[in-house]
Amino acid sequence: MATKETAQHELIKESLSKFLTKEVLPYIDQWEKDKYCSREIFQKMGEQGFFGVSFPEQYGGSGLDFWAAVAVSEVMAKFNMGGLGMSLYAHNFLPLPLILAVGTEEQKQKYLVPALKGEKIAALAITEPGAGSDVGGIKTTAVEKDDHYVINGSKMFITNGNIADFIVVVTKTGEGYDFTNFIFETHTPGFKSIEVKNKLGMHTSDTAQLFFDNCIVPKTQVLGQKSMGFYYIMNNLQEERLLAAVTATFAAEWALEKAILYSKEREAFGRPIGKFQVIRHKIAEMATKLEACKAITFRAVQDFIDNGAAAVKTITMAKAFTCHEAQLIIDEALQIHGGWGYMEDYGIARAFRDCRLLTIGAGTSEIMNEIISKIVIEEVKHKTVIDHR
Numbered sequence: 001m002a003t004k005e006t007a008q009h010e011l012i013k014e015s016l017s018k019f020l021t022k023e024v025l026p027y028i029d030q031w032e033k034d035k036y037c038s039r040e041i042f043q044k045m046g047e048q049g050f051f052g053v054s055f056p057e058q059y060g061g062s063g064l065d066f067w068a069a070v071a072v073s074e075v076m077a078k079f080n081m082g083g084l085g086m087s088l089y090a091h092n093f094l095p096l097p098l099i100l101a102v103g104t105e106e107q108k109q110k111y112l113v114p115a116l117k118g119e120k121i122a123a124l125a126i127t128e129p130g131a132g133s134d135v136g137g138i139k140t141t142a143v144e145k146d147d148h149y150v151i152n153g154s155k156m157f158i159t160n161g162n163i164a165d166f167i168v169v170v171t172k173t174g175e176g177y178d179f180t181n182f183i184f185e186t187h188t189p190g191f192k193s194i195e196v197k198n199k200l201g202m203h204t205s206d207t208a209q210l211f212f213d214n215c216i217v218p219k220t221q222v223l224g225q226k227s228m229g230f231y232y233i234m235n236n237l238q239e240e241r242l243l244a245a246v247t248a249t250f251a252a253e254w255a256l257e258k259a260i261l262y263s264k265e266r267e268a269f270g271r272p273i274g275k276f277q278v279i280r281h282k283i284a285e286m287a288t289k290l291e292a293c294k295a296i297t298f299r300a301v302q303d304f305i306d307n308g309a310a311a312v313k314t315i316t317m318a319k320a321f322t323c324h325e326a327q328l329i330i331d332e333a334l335q336i337h338g339g340w341g342y343m344e345d346y347g348i349a350r351a352f353r354d355c356r357l358l359t360i361g362a363g364t365s366e367i368m369n370e371i372i373s374k375i376v377i378e379e380v381k382h383k384t385v386i387d388h389r
């Protein structure tokens with residue numbers, strides 16, 4: 001594959017594959033049926049160092065570059081464990097990079113270090129019942145009083161919200177985009193979480209609605225500077241979206257490979273269905289789409305490594321493109337499996353359910369296209385375009 005491949009990246013992939021084969025694969029079907037999110041897996045992933053691959057060594061990470069995080073996401077996507085994978089990713093790549101970027105040394109020691117070890121579970125709470133895409137429309141407030149803040153409000157669809165030990169909570173502290181983020185400990189009086197049930201997919205992930213009723217939070221829990229929360233969140237979203245693109249790409253690769261294998265073994269009209277040109281052409285189109293997903297994603301990864309959150313154009317394009325294409329590829333993989341694809345037996349049904357979230361979570365495709373259109377329209381303003389009229 002085209003990502004940066006060093007011996008270390010290969011080692012991560014190999015050891016994570018072994019780990020998931022032993023610790024997840026034998027149980028995942030039952031967990032899916034039970035809609036169970038395993039807390040134990042967080043601890044085991046942490047013990048093995050999988051959360052810390054791209055985090056600095058001083059906080060218990062391995063100090064590798066972002067390609068290492070890509071390697072972890074790639075392997076998880078190829079195990080068709082969308083729900084559990086999302087829970088692990090929502091712990092590892094939503095709140096923790098924010099704490100690393102703007103947290104105090106004390107906060108890093110208290111939250112980042114145990115979270116990378118898998119001893120504490122983390123979540124990030126932005127979305128509310130009345131505000132998702134429109135982040136500026138959130139209503140949860142934090143009011144300053146003496147040496148503390150008082151938080152009131154509610155958050156919706158928060159991954160790991162019921163199992164988290166701490167949650168990075170985004171609040172309003174003033175007019176407009178005056179946002180402040182807090183590291184909120186879930187044992188705080190006045191806090192309650194309830195399970196959000198009836199999800200279409202992602203059954204092995206925990207999803208919660210959160211309630212904050214006059215929760216008193218010491219000022220030491222402010223993450224970064226007061227009133228700067230919105231900008232921190234927007235920067236942090238780049239990493240989240242990039243890994244969503246990686247996940248989409250490799251979930252699609254898994255589905256394509258499954259479809260190819262199935263097309264060789266399934267017979268109809270006296271021959272393997274893979275001998276029919278229609279099926280072969282489907283596979284060709286899926287493979288071409290997948291190649292395009294890899295190209296745009298790897299370009300965005302390198303752009304992110306070189307330019308950080310300024311890589312917004314390539315990351316947003318990669319997120320929008322791969323999430324949409326992955327849904328098409330997985331849908332076609334299900335079609336190639338015929339009626340068996342509709343059953344749970346081959347795993348394709350699970351991938352089909354889970355991948356539906358790709359174009360919604362971490363910013364919807366419509367919002368991605370809004371961002372892309374603003375950037376490219378602005379870029380053309382500064383170009384000389386030959387006009388033949």
Ligand SMILES: Cc1cc2nc3c(=O)[nH]c(=O)nc-3n(C[C@H](O)[C@H](O)[C@H](O)COP(=O)(O)OP(=O)(O)OC[C@H]3O[C@@H](n4cnc5c(N)ncnc54)[C@H](O)[C@@H]3O)c2cc1C
Pocket residue numbers: 090123124125126127130131132133134156157158159160199202207357360361362363364365366367370
């Ligand atoms: C399983 C699951 C897990 C999640 N985990 C988390 C989490 O851990 N933390 C967290 O904070 N959030 C989480 N979310 C929330 C997720 O990020 C939001 O659902 C998403 O951002 C969309 O917000 P919304 O659901 O309020 O939809 P809305 O914003 O209400 O959008 C509804 C529709 O309108 C479209 N739309 C909105 N504005 C525009 C516009 N300006 N132009 C064009 N179209 C527009 C949208 O694209 C969408 O199609 C999760 C959601 C789910 C379902």
